[in-house]
Amino acid sequence: MDYRREKLKSRIAWGIAIFFACVWLVVTLVPFIFMIMNSFRKQFDMLAQGVFHLPDPWYFQNYVEVMTHGFFGYFFRSVIVVAVSLISMLIISAFAAYPLSRMKFRFRGIIYAGIVAMMSVPMHVTLIPIFKMTTNMGLYDSLQSLIGPYVTFALPMSVFILTAFMTTIPKEIEESAEIDGCNKFRNFFSIILPLSKSGLSTLAIYNGVSMWNEFAFANTLLQTASNKTLPLALGQFKGEHSLDIPIILSVLVLSVLPMIILFIIFQDKLVKGMMAGAVKG
Template sequence: MRMIVKEDRKSVVAWAIAFVLAALWLLIALLPFLYMVMNSFKGQFEMLVSGVFSLPEALNFDNYVAVINGGFLGYLLRSIIVTSVSLAGMVLISAFASYPLSRMKFKLRGFLYGLIIACMSIPMHVTLIPVFKMTTASGLYDTLWALPGPYVAFAIPMSVFILANFMKGIPVEIEQAAEIDGCGKYRTFFEIIIPLSKAGISTLCIYNGITFWNEFAFVKTLTQSVKAQTLPMAINNFKGEHSVNIPVILAVLALSALPMIIMFCILQDKLVKGMTAGSVKG
């Protein structure tokens, strides 16, 4: 409730302009989605004949049925597996790393922190060929398990940056009290630091959950067959098979966006709060 309104004519005009622009941006943000959903219910030729802005003749789910029969649920399941495994690994490993970097004093601390953070600007493409080689050599190529390793590794720099900043804010006294009570470093970590970092950890899960769910370059390079591929490849593969049947592809797009939209509706409030927890402390 931060209305600072001087009810004079000038501010009324300003608000009117702001609302018009806001509505315009609403339209820009929404139009591609409307296009996608509306046309995904149309037949292949219906779309060509009737134009993009007309409502579909009937609400026919044929395209969606075709997509689901085309193995969509398998892709969905694999995406869920890869994303959850990677998230679990990411949370554990970056929490482990953030703890000493934010709360212990040792020689190489500054150097190691700087080194990890510097990796944020390294593009994954620089590593793509060697990672491809290693994956082939280790026998992980074309399996689901090729993916969590690189996903987690590339998520660490950003995650440590956010989480270490967050952990710095936890009062030292709590930790000292635990130490006096005979609580070792490891127990302190699991029983005090982790529970107190929940807000920071949920920020990481939001950021990285979206990234893992949508990741494309590694899946495309490290897998070949459907049995190892996640949702972004479903879109790619359906496009290859049905390149002329646009409504079917729009149905794939709509279906693959749906889980994220549902998650967003559930977690909406946490999202902005979570972003706040991590983003702008430093």
Template structure:
């Protein structure tokens, strides 16, 4: 019997390992293809097979990208990302705390409305947000993107954080109240430190979405000095339609910040996902 169980465990581990290797292959091959294509010359890409290795490290594509306006797009993306995430995480935590820990009549209706907002299509709101942004004078500025980014990522963030906070033992709050802490001190000194895995997960999840967002950036900005990286890719694609290696080099440069952030934050992301799964 024990022998059969050990064989089953080994079989499951082998299957999981094979699936993990297959998924790694599926996800890493496009990036490797994109990176290698960026080192090719234009006609080398057109005349040979797209899967051929580059004949040499042709760096001119990356040099031309850096000589262009990529740093303007990059600066705007970083600014929008940092400000949006700071506001989003703070509002999510502030909204999740009373919904998860307090009992009041409108608790469930408010929570249901927030969850329902997750189903609102982004494109339905483009025109109203454009008109509102124009009226308040924020059109064609990076600040115009922060409001929509926070608003559309807030429901899913609250939904996830409420789950984290509901699983925290109430004895911790009671002990803090005995020590003389009010609700504000309990929130900042007890709840926030305990939901750091959830906040880290949300930061990476929402960060990738904000970094790659295209629709609002296209509609709410117009001039080059106010546009973000996704629009840089779009403009390079229009300018260098036939120069595929140049487009691949832009894509590689735009992806690198998120890849680096994931490498350094993957442990926190995995811990947060595991904690949420266990608590759920």
């Protein structure tokens, strides 16, 4: 009797979970379908055909128009900023998380608490100070002006997550290596860093999406069109084609497509990185 009751509860729980998963799928998928379908229409076809009818005919000129009017410049500048920012953030996070998770030293708790406390600082509160600082440093209106803020605001969360992840790695592995003559630097590069690949991959995907879509700092610190990144491309095309909604939707599709492709390719690493700490803990 108890077995049947538990089985019934399990089925009900799974049914509720599947229901909410389907609802969330619809909520997230419908806007994406709307965006893709209407990006293949002519300017006024949305009014004539309806927004959820298949385009008739399929109009590819919107994408040709976008790609021949500077889209790839925005794209490659975003790739450069995100790549440099992510590499810098992952290196600094790993070097900071290792001593915090594996060593005992004076003021360790205070330093860790300070890093965690920085997570509560709203990113956009610092727009004006960072604008003044980059102007004084001569970095205003350059891609370098974005790398510093992107790395800085990604570090507290990244160090917090990576510290918790490294803590779960058994100390016996490191102690065995020390018996064989490995020092702390060798342990870090040969043992801890390879075992932290799942955590680093998770941080790279999570922060990469945020940096790729970041608008406020890019809009504040960049001025000339030759330096603007992809999130600002929408504003540029919106100014040129204010009434041509399909072209604007084409820019949106091309902007989100790289992140979707990367997520599909690396989703297994993301799931493993998120689950590893939970399983070991």
